[in-house]
Amino acid sequence: MNVSDAMTPRSDLVVVEIPGSRNDVLEYIQEYGFSSVPVVKDVDGDEVYRGLVSRDDLIEQPDEDQLALLMREVPTVGAEDAIGDAAATMAAEDSRRLPVVDGDELVGIITVTDVVRAIARGEIDGDTEVGGLATRAVNATHTETPLPVAEREIGLANVPYAVVLDDDAGLAGILTEVDVLEVARVVEGEASTGDSIAEQDSEWSWEGIKATGARYLPTRNVELPVGAVRHFMTADLVTVSGTRTAKEVAQELISNDIEQVPLVNGTDLDGIVRDVDLLEGL
Numbered sequence: 001m002n003v004s005d006a007m008t009p010r011s012d013l014v015v016v017e018i019p020g021s022r023n024d025v026l027e028y029i030q031e032y033g034f035s036s037v038p039v040v041k042d043v044d045g046d047e048v049y050r051g052l053v054s055r056d057d058l059i060e061q062p063d064e065d066q067l068a069l070l071m072r073e074v075p076t077v078g079a080e081d082a083i084g085d086a087a088a089t090m091a092a093e094d095s096r097r098l099p100v101v102d103g104d105e106l107v108g109i110i111t112v113t114d115v116v117r118a119i120a121r122g123e124i125d126g127d128t129e130v131g132g133l134a135t136r137a138v139n140a141t142h143t144e145t146p147l148p149v150a151e152r153e154i155g156l157a158n159v160p161y162a163v164v165l166d167d168d169a170g171l172a173g174i175l176t177e178v179d180v181l182e183v184a185r186v187v188e189g190e191a192s193t194g195d196s197i198a199e200q201d202s203e204w205s206w207e208g209i210k211a212t213g214a215r216y217l218p219t220r221n222v223e224l225p226v227g228a229v230r231h232f233m234t235a236d237l238v239t240v241s242g243t244r245t246a247k248e249v250a251q252e253l254i255s256n257d258i259e260q261v262p263l264v265n266g267t268d269l270d271g272i273v274r275d276v277d278l279l280e281g282l
Contacts, residue, residue, distance in 0.1 A: 001082070001083045001084075001118065001123055001124055002079065002080055002081065002082060002083060003077055003078065003079050003080070003081045003082075003083055003086050003100055003108075003110050004079040004080065004100075004108070005083065005118075005123075006083055006110055006114045006115065006117070006118050006123075007079070007100050007108035007109060007110040007114060008108055008109050008110070008111075008114065009107065009108045010106055010107050010108055013038060013106070013108070013109060014028050014032065014034065014037060015037065015038045015039065015040050015106070016028070016037050016038075016039055016040075016053065016067060017039070017040055017041060017042065018039060018040070018041040018050060018067055018068050019066070019067065019068065020039075020067035021065050021066065021067060022053075022058060022064065022065050022066075022067070022070055023065075024067065025037050025053045025058060025067070025070070026058060026181075029055050029058070029181060030181060030182065034055075035054060035055055035096060035097070035111075036052045036053060036054035036055070036096070036097055037052070037053050037054075038051075038052055038099060038106055038109060039051045039052060039053055039067060039071045040106060046104075046105075047105070047106065048104045048105070049076075049099060049101055049104055049105065049106035050068075050071060051071035051072055051073050051074070052071060052072060052074055052097065052099065053067065053070050053071045053072075054072075054096075055177055055178075055181055056160075056177070057070050057071070057072065058070070058181075059151070059155065059177070059180070059181075059184075060155070074093070074095050074097070074098065074099065075089055075093050075095060075098055076098060076099045076100070076101045077089065077098045077099075077100055077101075077110065078100065078101070078102070079100050079102065079107055079108065083110075083115060083118065083124060084124070084282055086098055086110055086115070087115050087279040087282050088279075088282075090112060090115070090276065090279060091276060091279045091280055096111060096112045096276070097109055097110065097111040097112070098110050098111075112259075112275050112276055112279065113254075113259075113275065115278075115279055115282075116250045116253055116254060116275045116278055116279075117250070117254055119246055119247055119250040119278055119282075120247060120250035120251045120253075120254045122247060124282065125246075125281070125282055126245055126246040126247025126248075126250060126278075126281070127245055127246070127247065128245065128246045128281035129242060129243055129244065129245055129246075130240060130242060130244050130245070130246055130249050130263065130273045130277070130278075130281075131241075131242025131243060131263070132242075133246065133273065133277045133278065133280055133281050134242065134263045134270070134271035134272060134273045134277060135271055135272050135273070135274060135277060136270070136271045137271075138163055138262075138269065138271060138272050139153065139154065139157040139159045139161060139162050139163065140162060140163045140164070140165050141153050141162040141163075141164055141165070141175065141229055142164070142165055142166075142229070143164055143165070143166050143167075143172050143173075143228060143229055143230040143233075144228045144229070144230065145228065145229045146226050146227070146228065146229075147180070147183070147224050147225055147226065147227055147228070147229060147231075147232055148224045148226060150162055150175055150180075150229045151180050151224055154175070154177065154180070159274075160176055160177040160178075160259060160260075161174055161175065161176045161177070161259070161260055161272075162174070162175045162176075162229075163262060163269065163272065164229055164230070164233045170267075171237065171239075171262060171264070171267075171269055172230070172233070172235065173229075173230070173233035173234055173235040173237060174233060174234050174237060174260075174262070175229055175232060175233045175234075176234070176258075176259070179232050179233065179234065180224065180232070183224065183225055183232060184223070184224055185223050237261075237262060238252055238256050238258065238261050239261060239262045239263070239264045240252065240261050240262075240263060240264070240273060241263070241264060241265065242263060242265070242270065246278045246281045249261065249273055249278065250275075250278055253275055253278075259274065259275050260272050260273060260274040260275065261273050
């Protein structure tokens with residue numbers, strides 16, 4: 001199976017164009033639930049691929065507005081590359097999506113979800129039991145944690161989720177980056193740079209130096225509600241056991257439009273099965 005068999009072609013892609021702003025990307029991510037948007041530029045009438053902007057970039061750089069500074073370079077693949085090679089690149093580079101290019105032209109994009117969808121359909125190997133693929137280190141937070149704190153926990157853990165535990169350390173829900181972005185808003189304001197100084201007489205005379213007033217610079221920040229995580233988490237959880245196959249778990253991920261499921265043993269939380277973990281099974 002080649003990349004071209006699983007990728008989303010350029011004709012179906014939403015892209016943003018340089019010059020542009022963070023609001024262009026945020027609009028698409030919030031409205032369509034995208035995790036990233038390709039960036040292109042018109043060069044003498046030809047569309048040239050430049051990079052990607054993801055929801056992580058928006059969260060990590062709240063003060064940056066210019067699209068050209070928000071985007072980043074990621075590895076690329078060709079349409080005729082094997083899908084297994086693309087999956088290996090995603091796993092090795094910790095990248096959730098790979099632009100598919102022909103020279104400088106963007107011809108499509110292949111994502112972790114595209115590979116998981118191929119596993120779910122049985123088009124590539126999905127017989128491995130997920131008990132051996134699951135990640136045992138689990139990022140967690142508490143039901144009463146303020147949302148801005150939980151968002152910071154997610155960022156520090158460098159994962160797109162936090163399993164939410166109740167007062168008895170039981171599994172109460174899950175909070176994801178998507179949940180956070182749905183309630184995020186950009187707030188504009190001002191920040192003082194301190195008093196401006198002007199000289200009146202000699203540069204060596206302290207008496208000749210006076211403050212002429214404070215200067216202010218515009219700021220942009222991402223503001224989150226301060227309510228407890230329980231108000232924003234998903235409480236109706238999908239869970240799996242270690243004996244489920246990669247194909248079965250892939251079907252759960254696709255049908256529920258999620259990127260990870262808790263791995264449980266009875267009522268105990270044993271780990272988390274992320275969509276990228278299924279790629280390791282290939």
